[in-house]
Amino acid sequence: MTRQPELLCFYRAISEIEDLDPDAYMENAIRAFPDLFFVPGLSSQIPRFHTPYGEIRPRLTKHLAVLNDHLTLRVARAPIHHRQRACSSVNNHRHQLRRRRAVPGRRDRMTQLRKAG
Numbered sequence: 001m002t003r004q005p006e007l008l009c010f011y012r013a014i015s016e017i018e019d020l021d022p023d024a025y026m027e028n029a030i031r032a033f034p035d036l037f038f039v040p041g042l043s044s045q046i047p048r049f050h051t052p053y054g055e056i057r058p059r060l061t062k063h064l065a066v067l068n069d070h071l072t073l074r075v076a077r078a079p080i081h082h083r084q085r086a087c088s089s090v091n092n093h094r095h096q097l098r099r100r101r102a103v104p105g106r107r108d109r110m111t112q113l114r115k116a117g
Contacts, residue, residue: 008032008069022046022053032061033068039073 011032013023022043029038049056 008034008065010067015057015061019054020057025057029064033064035068036064 003058011028014020018024025046025115026038029036046053068105075098
């Protein structure tokens with residue numbers, strides 16, 4: 001197994017074959033999805049899914065594989081001005097969030113929904 005696609009398939013299958021717990025899954029994810037970057041401690045967020053981890057793990061692997069294999073290709077092929085626009089859009093959104101949080105007495109919609117629920 002020296003070809004890259006075969007290695008990716010191997011590392012992606014390991015999670016089901018070995019029944020990896022969330023911590024081991026995230027350690028393996030670095031090899032299974034090499035084009036994605038994972039935040040340290042992400043495995044601690046897995047219990048937040050409503051579906052039990054054992055049931056959601058195959059779908060999680062499938063979705064991460066799609067992101068790794070296809071999204072990174074689309075971003076790489078996009079003209080540079082589209083990528084710059086996307087980055088500036090994200091930065092504008094962050095700036096708006098910071099400004100919104102800075103206004104005393106103002107609550108954002110998500111905070112209101114959380115308290116109501």
